[in-house]
Amino acid sequence: MSLRPGSRVRARAGDPDHHTRVPRYVRGHVGEVVELEGEWPLPDDRARRIDPPRVEAVYAVRFPAAELWGEGTHTITVDLWESYLLEEPS
Amino acid sequence: MTGTHSELPVAARVRQLEERVIAAGLATDAELDDVLARLYDGASPVNGARMVARAWADESYFRRLLADGNAAAGELGLGDPYGLGYRLKAVANTPQQHNLVVCTLCSCYPVSLLGPSPSWYKSLAYRSRAVRKPRAVLAEFGLELPAGTEIAVWDASAETRYLVVPARPAGTGEMPEDDLAALVTQRGLIGTAVV
Amino acid sequence: MSRVHDIGGQTGFGPVPMAEDGQPFHADWEARVFALNRVLGGRGVFTTDEFRDAIERIPAEEYLAAGYYERWLRALETLLAERGLA
Structure with a gap:
C-alpha cells in the first residue's frame, strides 16, 4: 500500500x-490520511507474544463525524496501523 | 482469570501482590519507590506549559514544535534520558479550529509533559463521549466555543501522544515567557479549556 | 477484538466526573499498582500490549464496575498468574 496525505x-x-x-x-x-506517523510494532502481534512482531507504518486518519455518527460537524482523527486499512478508490 | 484474591480488600490484594513480586525477584522496594518519586518530581503540566509559552514567544520554535514534537521537547530538556518513548504531536488551536484529545481505548496520554492524567480523562464518560459529542463535553467543562469554530478530536489509539497548543490570550504581548507559561493549564493542554 | 473497553461513541455513562480532579492517586494502593506496572513492564515481564490485553479480558460487568486502578491490579494478577511468576 502506498498511502499519502489525502489518500482515502x-x-x-x-x-x-x-x-x-x-x-x-x-x-x-x-477517512482521509493526514500524515504518516512512522513505523511501529503491531500491537496485535505483541499482545500475542509473536516474536518478532510485524512492524508497520502508522497513519493518522481523519473521519468526518457525519461519516461515523450520521451527524455532527467535528472531525475525529484516529491513529491506525497499515494492516487496519484498505485503500479506497478515489 | 485465576490466581486472584478478589474476596480480599483491594489494599490487601495489592500488598500481597507486591510481596510476591518482590519475593520472586521481579522488583525491589527501591525500584518501586523510585518510579513514584520520579512521577511526583518530574511529571507536571509545567513542562507542557513551558513548551507552549516558548511557542507563543518564538515563532520559529512554534514551527519546529508543530513539525517535530519530540525534538522540540528535547530543546527544552524535556525528553527524559531515554527519549519520550512515543511520538509527540502538538496541535495548535486557531480561531477556526479547536483541538481536543482523548484515548477511547484506554488512557494514553503524555504523563511527563502534562502531569499525571486527571481522573476525568480516564473516565468511561469522557472516553465514550468526546468523539461523539465533543461540544456537549466541552460545555460540561464550562467551555462554549463560537458556533463557527470547528472541533478536531484526536483519539490517541497508537504511538502518538498529543499536546494541544492553546491560542495565546489577547493582551499578553509584553509578558515574559515565565508569566506566559503560568497561564497554561493542564486542561488547556488536553483541550477541555482555553487559556 | 471488540471488547468492553472499546467504548468510543457509546452513550449512557453520564456526565464527565470532573469533581474528583487534582490528585493522581486517591489511595496509596493505587500508587503501588502504578509502580508495579512500570517496574514489571520495564523488566520485560510483559509489554504494554499484553498489559492492555489483560485489562480488556476482564469480564465486561467487572470491567465496568471496577475503578481504573482496580482494572490495573486485576491485569497484573492475571499476567503474573499466567506466567507462573507470582
Missing part, C-alpha cells in the same frame, strides 16, 4: 479474535 482509506470492518487497536467506531468507515 477504509478501516477494515472485521473483528479479529485477539487484542487490536482499531476502535470499533471507525470500522468499515472511510
Whole structure:
C-alpha cells in the first residue's frame, strides 16, 4: 500500500479474535490520511507474544463525524496501523 | 482469570501482590519507590506549559514544535534520558479550529509533559463521549466555543501522544515567557479549556 | 477484538466526573499498582500490549464496575498468574 496525505482509506470492518487497536467506531468507515506517523510494532502481534512482531507504518486518519455518527460537524482523527486499512478508490 | 484474591480488600490484594513480586525477584522496594518519586518530581503540566509559552514567544520554535514534537521537547530538556518513548504531536488551536484529545481505548496520554492524567480523562464518560459529542463535553467543562469554530478530536489509539497548543490570550504581548507559561493549564493542554 | 473497553461513541455513562480532579492517586494502593506496572513492564515481564490485553479480558460487568486502578491490579494478577511468576 502506498498511502499519502489525502489518500482515502477504509478501516477494515472485521473483528479479529485477539487484542487490536482499531476502535470499533471507525470500522468499515472511510477517512482521509493526514500524515504518516512512522513505523511501529503491531500491537496485535505483541499482545500475542509473536516474536518478532510485524512492524508497520502508522497513519493518522481523519473521519468526518457525519461519516461515523450520521451527524455532527467535528472531525475525529484516529491513529491506525497499515494492516487496519484498505485503500479506497478515489 | 485465576490466581486472584478478589474476596480480599483491594489494599490487601495489592500488598500481597507486591510481596510476591518482590519475593520472586521481579522488583525491589527501591525500584518501586523510585518510579513514584520520579512521577511526583518530574511529571507536571509545567513542562507542557513551558513548551507552549516558548511557542507563543518564538515563532520559529512554534514551527519546529508543530513539525517535530519530540525534538522540540528535547530543546527544552524535556525528553527524559531515554527519549519520550512515543511520538509527540502538538496541535495548535486557531480561531477556526479547536483541538481536543482523548484515548477511547484506554488512557494514553503524555504523563511527563502534562502531569499525571486527571481522573476525568480516564473516565468511561469522557472516553465514550468526546468523539461523539465533543461540544456537549466541552460545555460540561464550562467551555462554549463560537458556533463557527470547528472541533478536531484526536483519539490517541497508537504511538502518538498529543499536546494541544492553546491560542495565546489577547493582551499578553509584553509578558515574559515565565508569566506566559503560568497561564497554561493542564486542561488547556488536553483541550477541555482555553487559556 | 471488540471488547468492553472499546467504548468510543457509546452513550449512557453520564456526565464527565470532573469533581474528583487534582490528585493522581486517591489511595496509596493505587500508587503501588502504578509502580508495579512500570517496574514489571520495564523488566520485560510483559509489554504494554499484553498489559492492555489483560485489562480488556476482564469480564465486561467487572470491567465496568471496577475503578481504573482496580482494572490495573486485576491485569497484573492475571499476567503474573499466567506466567507462573507470582
